[in-house]
Amino acid sequence: MKLTTVFLISFLTLIGCQSHSNLKLPALIGDNMLLQQKTTAKIWGKASPGNKINVSASWNSKGRVIAGKDGKWMVNLTTPEAGGPYTIAISANDTTITVKNVLIGEVWFCSGQSNMEMPLAGWPPVDTIMHSASTIASASIPEIRLFNVQKKISGEPIDECTGSWEVSASGTVQQFSATAFFFGEKLYNELHVPIGLIESAWGGTPSESWTSSESLEKTGEFLSEIKAIKESAPLQVEYQTWLNTHKQVELKPVGNEQWKDLSFNDENVPSSEFNDKDWPAMVLPTEFETVIGEFDGAIWFRKIVEVPQNMTGKDLTLSLGPIDDMDRTYFNGKLIGSTEISGLWQIDRNYEIPASLVKTGSNTISVRVLDTQGGGGIYGASEKMKLSLKNNTKIFIPLKGDWKYQPVAELKGSKFYIYDISKNEFQTKKRPLNLGPGTPSVLFNGMVSPVLPYQIKGAIWYQGEANVGRADQYAKIFPTMIQDWRAAWGIKDFPFYFVQIAPYVYAGVDSTESGFLREAQEKALNLARTGMAVTLDIATVMDIHPPYKKEVGERLAFLALNNDYGMKYSCVGPVYKSMSVGAGIIKLQFDNVGNGLIAKNDKLKEFEIAGKDRRYVKADAKIVNNEVLVSSPSVREPVSVRYCWHNGSEASLFNKAGLAAWQFRTK
Numbered sequence: 001m002k003l004t005t006v007f008l009i010s011f012l013t014l015i016g017c018q019s020h021s022n023l024k025l026p027a028l029i030g031d032n033m034l035l036q037q038k039t040t041a042k043i044w045g046k047a048s049p050g051n052k053i054n055v056s057a058s059w060n061s062k063g064r065v066i067a068g069k070d071g072k073w074m075v076n077l078t079t080p081e082a083g084g085p086y087t088i089a090i091s092a093n094d095t096t097i098t099v100k101n102v103l104i105g106e107v108w109f110c111s112g113q114s115n116m117e118m119p120l121a122g123w124p125p126v127d128t129i130m131h132s133a134s135t136i137a138s139a140s141i142p143e144i145r146l147f148n149v150q151k152k153i154s155g156e157p158i159d160e161c162t163g164s165w166e167v168s169a170s171g172t173v174q175q176f177s178a179t180a181f182f183f184g185e186k187l188y189n190e191l192h193v194p195i196g197l198i199e200s201a202w203g204g205t206p207s208e209s210w211t212s213s214e215s216l217e218k219t220g221e222f223l224s225e226i227k228a229i230k231e232s233a234p235l236q237v238e239y240q241t242w243l244n245t246h247k248q249v250e251l252k253p254v255g256n257e258q259w260k261d262l263s264f265n266d267e268n269v270p271s272s273e274f275n276d277k278d279w280p281a282m283v284l285p286t287e288f289e290t291v292i293g294e295f296d297g298a299i300w301f302r303k304i305v306e307v308p309q310n311m312t313g314k315d316l317t318l319s320l321g322p323i324d325d326m327d328r329t330y331f332n333g334k335l336i337g338s339t340e341i342s343g344l345w346q347i348d349r350n351y352e353i354p355a356s357l358v359k360t361g362s363n364t365i366s367v368r369v370l371d372t373q374g375g376g377g378i379y380g381a382s383e384k385m386k387l388s389l390k391n392n393t394k395i396f397i398p399l400k401g402d403w404k405y406q407p408v409a410e411l412k413g414s415k416f417y418i419y420d421i422s423k424n425e426f427q428t429k430k431r432p433l434n435l436g437p438g439t440p441s442v443l444f445n446g447m448v449s450p451v452l453p454y455q456i457k458g459a460i461w462y463q464g465e466a467n468v469g470r471a472d473q474y475a476k477i478f479p480t481m482i483q484d485w486r487a488a489w490g491i492k493d494f495p496f497y498f499v500q501i502a503p504y505v506y507a508g509v510d511s512t513e514s515g516f517l518r519e520a521q522e523k524a525l526n527l528a529r530t531g532m533a534v535t536l537d538i539a540t541v542m543d544i545h546p547p548y549k550k551e552v553g554e555r556l557a558f559l560a561l562n563n564d565y566g567m568k569y570s571c572v573g574p575v576y577k578s579m580s581v582g583a584g585i586i587k588l589q590f591d592n593v594g595n596g597l598i599a600k601n602d603k604l605k606e607f608e609i610a611g612k613d614r615r616y617v618k619a620d621a622k623i624v625n626n627e628v629l630v631s632s633p634s635v636r637e638p639v640s641v642r643y644c645w646h647n648g649s650e651a652s653l654f655n656k657a658g659l660a661a662w663q664f665r666t667k
Contacts, residue, residue: 021051021092022071028454029090031100032165034145034196036107036455037082043090044074044453051092058086059104072159074453079104082193101167103145105194106187107456108560110180111210111448112463114203115499115552118545120181121174123343127545129178135185135550136170143193144168144184146176149200151373152413152446153435155229155236157212161450162414165196177201179462179499182553183560190561198454200447204374205437206466207477210448213441215484219476222440229441232433239432240412249409249416259326259370260340262298264409264418269300270330270366276302278424279404285321285385288369288377288405292426294434297410300421301367301378301403305387311397312360315390316353320399321380322346326370332357333364342372348380352390365399372411373437413446438466444484452488458495458529458564459485460556464521465501465544471516479524497531497559498524500662502539502546509541509648518663531559534573536644536651537600537660570594573659579641579666586638586666588628595656597623604628605652606644611635616642628653640666 025045035041043055047067055075056062063075077088084103089096110116120136122128150162166172173181177199184195202209208216213226247265252258268274279302282291288299318331324345328338337351365387369377378385388396407426409416419425435442467474482496500521506514524530533555538548546552558571574590574597581587586609590597599622609619609632619632619641630641642665644651651660 021047021094023047023051023053023090023092023095023097025090025097025099026160026450027163028147028161028165028451029099030165032102032145032167033099033147034103034105034107034165034194035077035079036196036457037079037104037193039079039455040076041079041455042074042453043077043088044072045090046071047073047092054091055088056091057088057102082106084194103143103194103196105143105196106191107196107198107454108180108184108187109198109200109451109456109459110177110183111200111459112461112499113201113205113466115465115545115549116177116179116199116460116462117201117203118178118549119175120178122178122547123545125344126346127343127543128547129549130547131550132178135181136174139168139170139173139181141168141185141188143195144181144188145194145196146172146181147196147198148176149198149447149451150414151202151437153437153439153442154446154449155233155433155435155442157445157449159450161447178549179553179556180460182550183460183557184553186554186557187560190557190567191565198451198456200451201462202373202437202443202447204466205443205463207463207474207481208440209438209443210463211441211477211481211484212444212488215480216440216477219480221473221477225440228433229435229439235430235432236435239429242429243410243412243417246420247418249418251414251416259342259372262370262416264298264416266298266300266368266408266421269302269368269408269421270335270364271333272362272364274302276404276406279406280427281402282405283401284378284403285380285382285400286377287324287375287379288371289375289436292407293431294436294439295407295410296371296373296376296412296436297407297416298368298370299376299405299407301369301405303365303399303403304362305365305397305399307358307360307363307387307397309360311387311389311395312358313355314358315355316358317388317390317393318349318351318353318365319384319386319388320349320367320378321384323349323367323369323378324374324376325372328368328370330366331363332359333366340370348384368408448485448488456489456491456494458497458560461496461498462552463498464517465504468501468506468517469513471513471520474517475520475523478521479527482524482527482530493528495529495531495560495564496527497533497556499533499552499556500535502535503541503644503648503650504539504544505542506647509646511647512645514647515642515645515649515663519665522662529563531563531571533559534651534660534662536649536663537654539650541648541650570657570659574653574655574661576643576662576664576666581638584636584638585629585631586641588630588641588666590626590628590661592659593626593655597626597628598654598656599623600652600654603652606646606649608642608645609635609638610640610642611637612639614640616645642666
């Protein structure tokens, strides 16, 4: 009897264990996904340890695996030629998940900083995209699939990301990378196969953020930062555990609606009666990171101003200058204006205050600043911060100086964690090492590592602006990052095509720091199966976000079509080859001349010449027999030439195919 009882208990226990497989799939494995053709694709997930997982694809490929002690499992499926739609059934003993509308085609990983992140809808009114409206209107292309990896910082590599596969349509492309979409659209139109695009981009980020700590250590760069990250790992886990005890607000996946009317249990903060006596003070204008360290999320700023009788009962204008990124602004507890659309961090805030709200004596201004990445705060020129008569701006109260402040919600990934501001939690809780999007390795950990099991054809990359001024270091870090990715993916020498940064003012149009950075980028071409899209001819020198994303995307696509898909396209402009000197003239020879060299508007510009003293001066340049002859009356014995070496330099030399010559300096 006892033996029977023990057997029955054991049997029921076994049945109970088997009845809860807890089968889960990562975000990348889901409806509308697109898998790389003619390869071995990985399908993976989690389940209770020991569970048998069966995976069966409708193109007659299947596999079986047992979940490991850590609950992880992975199955390899052989993929056919491009086509679909297909289904994939993933089953455990008590659960079957069917992934529907799966296509097979070409998958590209699209990464970098803001010029890759910049969506098809742009960031109006300042940063807009050429051809945006017509492209969005005609974006119903079911064979193009889009996955946007949501922003995530991590001190250690993680295996999950947030996002979902979307079918290309007018409603889904607006907030997707314009550069990536134009790249994918060109591939689709030329190859006539389904295209999958995985966007993983974050504005203002340097290349070291996207490189693993192990690879960075081998370069000898950022060693102290990496050591500090590793040492703070236990505190990072503790801090995240503490954050998880707080109320959380999940962002909507994409679009500007995700930022509007967010509530952080802070509705009473704008009131004149709110007690902020224990809040610390910050001198504005400034980026708040200079005071509190790296922080993304919402911070309240409050200031009491004394309004004289001659301004009482009259319409006023509250001017705050630009705010990075968004704000909700109140006067005496009443909302007087808000900017809750991303991309307007450069726009001055000017809000009208009705006369009925203005009283003699103490009046309260409350501003909730919402920062989503990088620097944040009320940061413009101090003279822009003022409270003035609407009809007579010469009568005003300056607002620069001390403001009370208090962080109310911290943004991590796609979630806000709401602080209890009555306890001043931000000031009292010990915080770990501040990890920001510019911290070495953290975006590799949070936004590359989760994608590594996913089979890709190659990668496109638009980044470099954040490393301007550190060209020698970039010359080491950037090739290291490319090799790092290839090793991590386990795909030897997968195609990697990148954009050379466009002319931009930086420290001044006549400075040269970006010229050295572009040269550093070019050095990465020493790696196999790399290519560079030049943008010297499609720049907006005073705006770091040029609107010509169609041209950029298509130039990247031409590199891929030419190098990986067997199509012949002219995709490289004239490249300096050699020089000869005689009679005070330097003659320059070029590769990729094609049918001949031409000058934009029949005039060559941005050529400089130097003698033995290496002091460059503006030079006269002309095309003769497909060579460029460069000289200057002030340099009688020239030894070197450089072209397009300044921050504001724009291309003037092309081949007849319309491709711009690369910048160069002779050795």
